[in-house]
Amino acid sequence: MTATPTxxxxxxxxxxPRRLTTPQTSVLYDAPGPxxxxxxxxxxxxxxxxxxxGAWLFVIEPLRDKGQFSAExxxxxxxxxxxxxTLLWQRLxxxxxxxxxxxxxxxxxxxxxxxxxxxxxxxxxELAQRRYVGLPAPAALVLRALTWVLNVVTRVCVEIxxxxxxxxxxxxxxxxLPGFGLDFSNPLWxxxxxxxxxxxxxxxxxxxxxxxxxxxxxxxxxxxxGLTPTQTTRLVLLPQAFRIMxxxxxxxLVVVLKDTSLAFIISYxxxxxxxxxxxxxxxxxxxxxxxxGLFFILVNYSLSKxxxxxxxxxxxxxxxISASEDAATTEAxxxxxxxx
Amino acid sequence: xNVLVDRFDVFAGGFWLTLQICILAGIGALLIGTIMAVLRIxxxxxxxxxxxAYVTVFRNVPLTVVLFFSAFGLPALGSNARFLDVPGLxxxxxxxxxxxxxxxxxxxxxxxxxxxxxxxxxxxGVNAVAPxxxxxARAIGLTFTQSLRYVILPQAxxxxxxxxxxxxxxxxxxxxxxxxxxxxxxxxxTADSLVSADGLPLIPVFIGISIGYLIMTVPLxxxxxxVERRVATR
Numbered sequence: 076m077t078a079t080p081t082x083x084x085x086x087x088x089x090x091x092p093r094r095l096t097t098p099q100t101s102v103l104y105d106a107p108g109p110x111x112x113x114x115x116x117x118x119x120x121x122x123x124x125x126x127x128x129g130a131w132l133f134v135i136e137p138l139r140d141k142g143q144f145s146a147e148x149x150x151x152x153x154x155x156x157x158x159x160x161t162l163l164w165q166r167l168x169x170x171x172x173x174x175x176x177x178x179x180x181x182x183x184x185x186x187x188x189x190x191x192x193x194x195x196x197x198x199x200x201e202l203a204q205r206r207y208v209g210l211p212a213p214a215a216l217v218l219r220a221l222t223w224v225l226n227v228v229t230r231v232c233v234e235i236x237x238x239x240x241x242x243x244x245x246x247x248x249x250x251x252l253p254g255f256g257l258d259f260s261n262p263l264w265x266x267x268x269x270x271x272x273x274x275x276x277x278x279x280x281x282x283x284x285x286x287x288x289x290x291x292x293x294x295x296x297x298x299x300x301g302l303t304p305t306q307t308t309r310l311v312l313l314p315q316a317f318r319i320m321x322x323x324x325x326x327x328l329v330v331v332l333k334d335t336s337l338a339f340i341i342s343y344x345x346x347x348x349x350x351x352x353x354x355x356x357x358x359x360x361x362x363x364x365x366x367x368g369l370f371f372i373l374v375n376y377s378l379s380k381x382x383x384x385x386x387x388x389x390x391x392x393x394x395x396i397s398a399s400e401d402a403a404t405t406e407a408x409x410x411x412x413x414x415x
Numbered sequence: 416x417n418v419l420v421d422r423f424d425v426f427a428g429g430f431w432l433t434l435q436i437c438i439l440a441g442i443g444a445l446l447i448g449t450i451m452a453v454l455r456i457x458x459x460x461x462x463x464x465x466x467x468a469y470v471t472v473f474r475n476v477p478l479t480v481v482l483f484f485s486a487f488g489l490p491a492l493g494s495n496a497r498f499l500d501v502p503g504l505x506x507x508x509x510x511x512x513x514x515x516x517x518x519x520x521x522x523x524x525x526x527x528x529x530x531x532x533x534x535x536x537x538x539x540g541v542n543a544v545a546p547x548x549x550x551x552a553r554a555i556g557l558t559f560t561q562s563l564r565y566v567i568l569p570q571a572x573x574x575x576x577x578x579x580x581x582x583x584x585x586x587x588x589x590x591x592x593x594x595x596x597x598x599x600x601x602x603x604x605t606a607d608s609l610v611s612a613d614g615l616p617l618i619p620v621f622i623g624i625s626i627g628y629l630i631m632t633v634p635l636x637x638x639x640x641x642v643e644r645r646v647a648t649r
Contacts, residue, residue: 103541103567104458105553115458123461137492238584238632239625240591243603250610251617329475336477340595347479361488368476368484375475 148359152366163353170349171370177263177345178332181270185331186324188271189278192229193316194308196283199226201304236276242337245269249341262343266335274331281323285316318389325382329375336371346370418619422609429605430627435508436522436590436601437631439499441583443526448533455538466534473531478524478589482596485524486517499523517597525590532582540575541567573646580639587631602627 107115138144151159202222207215236244248269249262259265289312297307317324336347344352350367354360419426455466473481499511499519510518544567552562594604606624609615 103456103549103559103563105550107458111458115460118459119461122459126461126465141492143491234633234636235625235629238588238629238636240588240603240628242591242595243606243624243628246603246606247617247621251621254617333475333477336479337592339479347477360483361491364480364483364488368472368480371477371480372472372475376471379475 170346174335174345177335180267184271185274189275192279193282241273262341265341266338282316285320286312322382322386329378426623429602432601437587439522440525444529447530451534452537470531478528481528482524486520486596521593521598529586536578540571543574544570577643
C-alpha cells in the first residue's frame with residue numbers, strides 16, 4: 076500500500092471544489108496532489124500487470140495443464156451442437172426454478188411468521204410492565220406469571236433457533252417431521268420449513284430492534300390519541316420498522332437464497348443438486364459449479380444492489396427518520412446471524 | 416435421554432472437532448479479511464479491484480459451492496492444501512496433518528468464505544470514521560501511520576467489533592457444513608451418523624448436537640449484546 080503524502084500547501088486552496096466533484100472514497104487519504112497522483116498511476120500499472128501475470132501463472136496455466144479448458148469438459152455447457160447441451164440446460168433451468176421457488180416460499184413464510192413473532196414479543200414486553208390494577212390480586216398474579224413465562228419461552232426459542240446452524244435445523248426437520256405425521260412427498264416443504272424456522276427468528280429480531288429503536292415519542296403520541304397497544308404496533312411501530320429495516324431485510328433475502336443450496340441434505344432437486352447429479356454423467360464438476368456459482372453471484376449481486384438503492388432512497392426522505400435510521404441499521408448489523 | 420449420557424464422548428469429540436475448525440477458520444478469516452480490507456481501501460485501483468472482486472464473489476456464492484471447490488477443485492488441481500499443515504499448529508490440531516485432507520479443505524473453504532465478510536465489517540468500520548477526524552489528524556501534523564494508529568483505527572475498531580462478532584458467530588454456524596463435505600467426526604457429521612447409521616432416536620441426538628452449537632454461539636451472542644450496548648452509550 077503506498078501511503079499518499081499529504082498535499083503540499085500550494086494545492087490546499089484548490090481542495091474544496093475538488094472534494095465536491097469527487098466524493099472522498101476513503102477517510103484515510105487526502106485528495107492526492109500531482110506527485111501522489113503520479114505515484115498512484117505508476118503503482119497501478121505495475122501492480123495491475125503483476126496481478127494479471129500472477130493470475131495467468133497460478134490459475135490459468137495450472138488449469139490448462141490439467142486440461143480443464145478442453146472442449147470435452149466445456150462442450151455440454153457452451154456448445155449447442157453437443158449431445159448433452161439441450162438436456163443439461165433444461166435440467167439446470169428446472170434446478171434454478173426449484174431454487175427460486177424454495178427461496179420465494181421461504182422468504183414469504185419467514186416474513187409472515189417473523190412479523191408475527193416480532194409483534195408477539197413486543198406485546199409481551201409491554202404486558203410484562205402492566206400491573207392489572209383493576210383485577211383481584213390472585214388473578215393479576217396469574218396473568219403476570221403467564222406473561223413472564225411466555226416472555227421467557229419466546230426468548231429461549233429465539234436464542235436457540237438463532238444459535239443453531241441452518242443445516243442442522245433442515246437436517247432434523249427433514250428427518251424428524253415424518254415421525255410426527257407430517258410426511259410430505261415433496262422435500263421442498265422440509266426445506267421451506269427449515270429455512271422458515273431460522274429466518275423468521277432472524278427477521279423477528281430485525282423488526283423488533285427496528286421497533287425498539289424508534290423514538291419513544293412515537294409510542295407516547297399513539298397512546299395519547301387513544302390507540303390500544305395492538306393498534307399502536309400495527310399502525311405506528313410496524314410500518315416504520317419495516318421501512319427502516321428494509322435494507323437489512325433485503326440482505327436477509329440474499330441469505331435465504333444462498334441457504335436454499337443446503338437442500339442437498341434432504342435431496343431436494345434445486346440448482347446445486349441438479350449440477351451435482353449432472354457431474355456424475357459428464358465428469359466436469361469444476362465447469363458446472365462455475366456456472367452455478369455465476370448464477371448465484373448474478374442473482375445475489377442484483378439483490379444487494381437493490382438493497383443499496385432502497386437504502387439511498389430511504390435516506391433521501393425526511394431527515395427526522397434518517398436520524399433514527401442510522402441507530403436502527405447499526406443495531407440490525409448486530410443481530411447475530413444476519414450475516415451468513 | 417440415555418443416549419446423551421451413553422454417547423457423551425461422541426458428542427464431546429464432535430464438539431472438540433467443530434471448535435478446532437472454528438478456531439483455525441476464525442484466525443484464517445481474520446487474516447484474509449484484514450488483507451482484503453487493506454486492499455479495498457488502498458489508493459491503488461488494481462488492488463481495490465482485487466479486493467472488490469474477492470468480496471463480490473465470496474459474499475454472493477453459497478458456502479456449499481465454496482466448500483465444493485475447495486474439497487473437489489483443489490485435488491483436481493493437484494493440491495492437497497498441505498500448506499495448512501504448519502509445524503507446531505499440527506500438534507494441537509492433529510487433523511491438519513492426517514492423510515484425509517478434508518479437514519484442511521473445510522478450514523480453507525470456511526476461511527475464504529468468512530474472509531469476505533470480515534473484510535466488509537472492517538471496511539465499514541473504517542468508513543464509519545468521520546472524514547473530519549482524519550483531516551484534523553493531518554491538520555495537527557500527524558503522519559499517515561500516526562493518524563492511523565492514534566485516530567482512525569481506534570475509532571474504526573469500535574464500530575467494527577460488533578459486526579465482526581456477528582460474522583464470527585455466523586462462521587461457527589456455517590462450520591456445520593464441513594461435516595457434509597467429508598470431515599468425519601465433527602458435530603454435524605456426528606448427528607448424521609448417530610441418526611442414519613446407528614439409528615438412534617432423533618430428539619436426544621438433536622438436543623445433544625444443539626447443546627454443542629449453542630455452547631459456542633449463545634454466550635458469544637450475549638457478549639456481543641453487552642459490547643454493543645457499551646459502544647452505543649459511550
